[in-house]
Amino acid sequence: AARSVLICGKSIADLVCLTPYELLRFVQSLNQNSRRKEVIRPILQELMPKLEFLEKAGLSYLTLDRSVDTLSGGEAQRIRLAAQVASPLRGVAYILDEPTIGLHPHDNKNLLKLLHDLRDKGNSVIIVEHDEETIRQAEHIIDLGPGGGTNGGRVVAQGALEDILRNPTSLTGSALRSRSLLPARTSRPLAGCQHLTVRGARQHNLRNIEARFPLARLTVVTGVSGSGKTTLVRETLLAAVQQRLGRVWSPPGEHDALLGAEAIKRAVEIDQSPIGSTPRSIPATYVGIYDSIRRLFAGVPEARMRGVSQARFSFNVSGGRCEKCLGQGTVKVAMNFLPDLYVVCDQCHGKRFNDETLQVLLHGKNIAEVLAMTIEEACLFFEAVPAIYKPLSIMNRMGLGYLALGQPSPTLSGGEAQRVKIAAELCGNDHGSTLYILDEPTTGLHISDIPKLMEVLQELVDRGNTVVIIEHNLDVISQADYLIDLGPAGGDRGGRIVAQGSPKDIAFRQHPRSVTARYLRHYYEQTVTNT
Template sequence: EGTPETICNHPRSLTGKYLREQLKYHLRGKRRSINTRTRFLTIEDVTTNNLKHVTAEFPLNRFVCVTGVSGSGKSSLVNETLAPAVIRKLGGVSAKPGPYGNLKGANRIEKVIMVNQAPIGRTPRSNPATYLGIFDEIRKVFAETREAKQRGYKIGRFSFNVRGGRCEHCQGQGVQKIEMNFLPNLYVQCPECEGKRFNRQTLEVKFKGNSIADVLQMKIEDAAEFFENVPAIRRPLDSLLSVGLGYLELGQPSTTLSGGEAQRIKLAAELSKTSNENTLYILDEPTTGLHFADIERLLNVLHDLVNRGNSVLVIEHNLDVMASADWIIDLGPEGGAHGGEIVTVGTPEDVAQIPESQTGIHLKEFMERKN
């Protein structure tokens, strides 16, 4: 701790290394080209909120960044119009999109996924293992042990959501809720199971010397090694490691996760799927609250999704993200009534050469410093 100068000069501080640019996210060398063979998702004549008959073309199978000052119309274009319009076009359920004239190219997309920082669950029962479907596979492993078979335990015995194997004192939550008037609820460890969620008989069943409660308390990086010979479990765990979440516990309650952690768990779930081509991923300011190192991991994941044949569309103010994009659509020139227009489109290098673009001015300075 200390002044910014103290942090900047501290040899062991990761933050300090980024501040003094000893560590930094290096700009990608060759961008994915946009040419006559590129396919586009186009929405025409959008007049949602302050948008002034905007027609926007989003190149598919690319990393696209929508930029602009606050109030320029980014969310109006992407979240309130484009996303619901495409979802409805594909037969999904969504809020009514804002007014627009025509939508082209939606047939080249199979699904739309909005990846935000909302919690993956709102109770202690939800955790990374349940969200990624790992917990079902872990329960199968324990049900196949010799001890479980001798006792007649089936897979349901190892669930903390149903009677039988769970601690009934806390009903498998591991904590007890204390309702606080006019304050957030308070959770305290269950005195009966001491936070383990299961009863004594269930905990007596071991796999490689560990009970199911022990497994849920493992760090994800340790669990990946523990289940290295179980592909159905190891694959999703590797995805969690790739987004930098190896430090979380496998059974860590979702109520204790930050928005950035929840977002990366959602991305890990997508990475763990064996096939997810032609998906449009939409993220609204995904770097909010993230450390420099976490932003680097996030960008690597987003580019990985594009390399798999998907499209990534990001609304962002972060210059690292803008500079990493294949294509930028910049709205403005100002906010509110003085915004709602497309100022410029192009590669980050193109946008950086446009003096009328507020984004371009700052992007030019940023990229020159990076290079």
């Protein structure tokens, strides 16, 4: 019955299949009909601001019937924000956690204008953010630090942008003052380079494109939100390579051919998903050093005298672990109709092991004390053990020195989990010929951490691997050997390659359809000015 009611030949089922851009154009055409104006005016006054917000917030490519569980965190947050745009409420405090996630600088500019509009209505807008432009436009900045983890938790600077820039102890201020944090580098040569080529890609909104990814190079795929980046890189390229390697989880997106894949021996997506789902999963186990630590403990005279094996120093099996909490350090308390509560185990006091195990000491430290060390502290403690020191030094170099060796994996942020995964790859027996895929690796990273991330990604490339990144951050884009820019817009208006080449070629040559080119040119000009 509902489908039998039509507006200009369209039922409600037809309308919810449209994107915000398409529905906005449809309702604008209705408003031009003088006979309908008076009837539909109250509806349009509520509907149009929300549709305009979705379009300006970089969500014009989403269909209105899209399932909520398929949305990214950034998309879901901006949709919730759209519901507030037309609200007459005043004096509301809006708290947003990294609303710029997944946004191209062009879309970010529109989002910031909309946030200013919310402020101008008499509301307060509080944002947790690392994006440089968002920080620069804030009227009041609170900078926490000076480091992460146990080295943080203090207010090192607060005030207007000028106050942060003048503060000598603020890492944020230092990063905003100059781009010298990024190492100057020249793109690797592309002449004579072999390529991994996806031919005839046409999944979703891709327009039968041919994308060439140079092997043993760092390629960044850019484009406004909804232009087809994820469809090309993850759903088509990665899935097609996995299929060729015989590791198929899902069929690749529609395409005609994959060329040059014989040079790839392994394909890995390094995402921001947790490295483990239980408290027993810790960074030390993920990078493969915990077995070596347990062997060291099992080899000390006290352990040999007691006949203790290395299995006793594992909290995954009975024997050395605390049996009350089963080696987790916490005990779950069921709260019936409320979420479960986790409290520190009153038997081991969070140490995870029983008293007998804790009596075995390595250089004066028991196993619980070693796991409580930060990675930075552990680097000094295990400096004479190369098998342990090398992975620790890599993680420390990546800005993870504040993490505890035994920190439960579920407590790591997405960015921390991703960097632990990258460290594990660098620690492995890497012989090149691996394809690494990363989707927005700078999510959740402070400006000062981006150079550390890029340093290790460049190291992966130097080993003969191919790294492909989907990214909007201009610091990362500028470090690429090759750039593929999709557009010119999102949804049905995207899916084309509007520019490709080295970052500087794209920035300073004529690419009229590339939005990225304009922002990249401005980035390089600002870099020269700041230096």
